[in-house]
Amino acid sequence: MCRILSYLGEPIIAEDLLYKPDNSFIKQSYHPIFMSHLLNLAGFGMVAWDIASHQAKLPYIYKTTQLPFYDENLGNLATKITPYCLLAHIRGVSYTDTQVVSDQNVHPFIFRGTNLALAHNGVLFEFSQMKFDLLEYIKEEYKACIRGTTDSEWIYAILLSQLSQTSGEPSVEDLSKAILETLKIIQMVRRKRNIVLNSPVNLFITNGKFIAATRFVFDYGWYPSDAHGLAHLTYHSLWYTFGERYGYYDKEYKMKGGGKSSIIIASEPLTHDSTTWIEVPEYSLLIAHLEDKNVKIFSHDINL
Amino acid sequence: MQSAEFKTLAQTNKLYQSLDPQELEFLLAHAKQVLFSSGETIIQQGKKSAGIYVILAGTVIIAGQVFGEGRVSLASLKKGSIFGGSSVIVNGPNATSVIAETEVQCLLISTALFEMFSLFYPSMKYKIMKEIAENSCNRLITVADKIRMVVSGMDMKARPIFGQFVESLTKPAEVSYEDVSLDRKQLEAMPPISIFNNDGNALLKSAIILLATNQCTLIEEAQKDCSSYFVVKGAVQSSIVEKKRVAKISILGPGSLFFPIPLINDQFPSRIHYTTCERSILLKVDQKFFNELQHNNIKLWYKLFDLLCESLIVLVRFTEKLDIRVTSEIYNR
Numbered sequence: 008m009c010r011i012l013s014y015l016g017e018p019i020i021a022e023d024l025l026y027k028p029d030n031s032f033i034k035q036s037y038h039p040i041f042m043s044h045l046l047n048l049a050g051f052g053m054v055a056w057d058i059a060s061h062q063a064k065l066p067y068i069y070k071t072t073q074l075p076f077y078d079e080n081l082g083n084l085a086t087k088i089t090p091y092c093l094l095a096h097i098r099g100v101s102y103t104d105t106q107v108v109s110d111q112n113v114h115p116f117i118f119r120g121t122n123l124a125l126a127h128n129g130v131l132f133e134f135s136q137m138k139f140d141l142l143e144y145i146k147e148e149y150k151a152c153i154r155g156t157t158d159s160e161w162i163y164a165i166l167l168s169q170l171s172q173t174s175g176e177p178s179v180e181d182l183s184k185a186i187l188e189t190l191k192i193i194q195m196v197r198r199k200r201n202i203v204l205n206s207p208v209n210l211f212i213t214n215g216k217f218i219a220a221t222r223f224v225f226d227y228g229w230y231p232s233d234a235h236g237l238a239h240l241t242y243h244s245l246w247y248t249f250g251e252r253y254g255y256y257d258k259e260y261k262m263k264g265g266g267k268s269s270i271i272i273a274s275e276p277l278t279h280d281s282t283t284w285i286e287v288p289e290y291s292l293l294i295a296h297l298e299d300k301n302v303k304i305f306s307h308d309i310n311l
Numbered sequence: 312m313q314s315a316e317f318k319t320l321a322q323t324n325k326l327y328q329s330l331d332p333q334e335l336e337f338l339l340a341h342a343k344q345v346l347f348s349s350g351e352t353i354i355q356q357g358k359k360s361a362g363i364y365v366i367l368a369g370t371v372i373i374a375g376q377v378f379g380e381g382r383v384s385l386a387s388l389k390k391g392s393i394f395g396g397s398s399v400i401v402n403g404p405n406a407t408s409v410i411a412e413t414e415v416q417c418l419l420i421s422t423a424l425f426e427m428f429s430l431f432y433p434s435m436k437y438k439i440m441k442e443i444a445e446n447s448c449n450r451l452i453t454v455a456d457k458i459r460m461v462v463s464g465m466d467m468k469a470r471p472i473f474g475q476f477v478e479s480l481t482k483p484a485e486v487s488y489e490d491v492s493l494d495r496k497q498l499e500a501m502p503p504i505s506i507f508n509n510d511g512n513a514l515l516k517s518a519i520i521l522l523a524t525n526q527c528t529l530i531e532e533a534q535k536d537c538s539s540y541f542v543v544k545g546a547v548q549s550s551i552v553e554k555k556r557v558a559k560i561s562i563l564g565p566g567s568l569f570f571p572i573p574l575i576n577d578q579f580p581s582r583i584h585y586t587t588c589e590r591s592i593l594l595k596v597d598q599k600f601f602n603e604l605q606h607n608n609i610k611l612w613y614k615l616f617d618l619l620c621e622s623l624i625v626l627v628r629f630t631e632k633l634d635i636r637v638t639s640e641i642y643n644r
Binding site: 226227228229230241242249261264267278279280281282283285286288289290291293303304305306307308310 | 356357358375376377382404405406407542544545546548557559560561562564565588589591629632633635636639640641642643644
């Protein structure tokens with residue numbers, strides 16, 4: 008189980024999202040409110056689009072397996088960059104020596120030649136049984152790009168393979184179709200392998216122009232008999248808030264009202280006060296994109 | 312204010328009229344009288360309430376930070392109204408702020424005192440909970456009706472005809488523990504079913520086990536049957552359905568309890584639709600069981616009512632969020 012943060016809207020100092028709020032993203036690595044059992048200590052990654060940067064259409068990419076709260080470089084960087092779009096991920100894995108903690112497994116994934124990044128919160132139960140069945144749904148050019156050992160990178164490769172173009176900007180409709188198609192492929196392979204246990208797939212996808220996020224679980228509520236204490240039994244949370252601008256107002260971090268030019272979609276609210284956040288319902292796909300400096304939010308129920 | 316005057320004022324309140332003299336005496340001895348000046352914030356949105364407030368005199372405004380609109384007034388409450396109860400029952404933050412519009416006198420039943428009622432005066436706690444539950448039902452119906460109006464005017468996708476047809480034909484099947492490989496001991500240990508264990512788990516003796524496929528309707532709007540359900544495996548979706556369009560409220564997973572609104576008070580219409588969204592194993596409990604519990608095992612009924620009340624408040628909160636979502640999102644189009 009991991010934590011993910013995404014932002015789209017008015018340029019914002021990254022520190023205001025990563026460090027400053029009372030339930031800041033970095034704090035969620037060691038003290039998440041909406042998850043139990045596990046800390047998120049297996050890597051921090053971030054892609055961020057900044058209009059003032061060289062080649063502004065491409066994001067900064069920062070990945071490390073260092074603990075983010077001890078990372079001085081990240082702390083310094085966060086006080087300097089002012090992205091209008093950001094996707095950050097902190098990786099949480101079970102405490103066993105079979106886990107591979109490496110740069111290659113740090114999200115968000117963004118293959119060379121594409122401008123589409125994906126981060127995942129969840130796990131595909133019995134992935135090793137199904138991964139080679141998924142190969143036939145991945146285009147040749149992406150097969151060679153898979154460098155890590157996570158199920159998430161495979162999901163990313165399947166998703167890219169469902170899009171007709173990845174360097175350009177897919178429409179909301181194309182993106183929505185590709186995400187649903189990806190979930191259907193996974194479901195089909197699970198059925199083929201008779202895998203029918205709870206597997207959460209909260210995906211965050213962005214290209215700097217939009218953010219798409221799913222709150223979804225395959226076979227929700229069906230747990231293995233020895234399930235007690237496993238991290239992926241709950242329906243992983245997903246929240247959003249929107250407004251004119253995110254910042255410190257009336258002695259707390261929140262969205263300032265009066266407009267709809269910025270949105271944060273995250274695994275959990277960045278503040279202890281969650282009343283100005285909306286919890287995305289389970290089995291949902293949310294897509295936010297900017298249109299004339301206004302955020303438009305599309306949502307669909309996912310019924311595979 | 313002199314205590315005799317305070318007592319007289321309190322006794323004019325509807326809730327106190329339902330209390331017996333001993334309960335009233337205990338309440339007035341332990342609850343605090345609190346005064347607020349005009350404009351003072353009594354409860355802050357996002358913070359836990361100090362307890363349950365009953366307005367003895369004056370008017371308060373319910374205000375909230377509304378997305379894209381800043382802070383707005385949502386409603387006003389007058390003498391006799393209760394507020395702050397939802398936060399106490401779910402042990403979570405208040406969804407809105409409460410601000411004194413005039414000078415306000417309240418009776419404050421602190422959270423600790425309210426918890427003490429469970430030990431010494433559970434019937435008094437039940438009466439207060441019932442009042443809060445009925446207020447919540449009223450709120451639920453108001454918000455649900457508002458959503459229905461919005462949905463009916465929206466260009467939203469309707470349920471496919473085939474889906475409606477399948478749903479109308481799909482009924483849950485009664486099964487045994489063995490049929491679905493369900494271990495009774497595991498079930499007894501599962502919250503909230505475990506609260507019935509002291510009495511040999513009367514709930515499990517009375518309940519029937521159902522196996523339901525995906526898209527199986529369990530509770531419909533305007534339904535008379537007041538059976539309740541516990542989710543054992545799988546998941547159930549609560550929705551508002553209007554003109555064949557479905558607006559999803561929330562998903563209930565294993566350990567959840569759901570029931571039609573008239574179970575709280577049969578004067579209220581049922582507004583919420585419940586359908587499985589995975590194949591599911593459920594326990595179905597007939598209303599008769601609850602009625603018998605009220606006569607034969609009142610303590611257990613009180614415990615169960617706590618659960619009903621908590622589930623109801625969570626449902627109201629999700630419905631309020633749906634109200635925001637259907638207007639701020641381009642939903643299911």
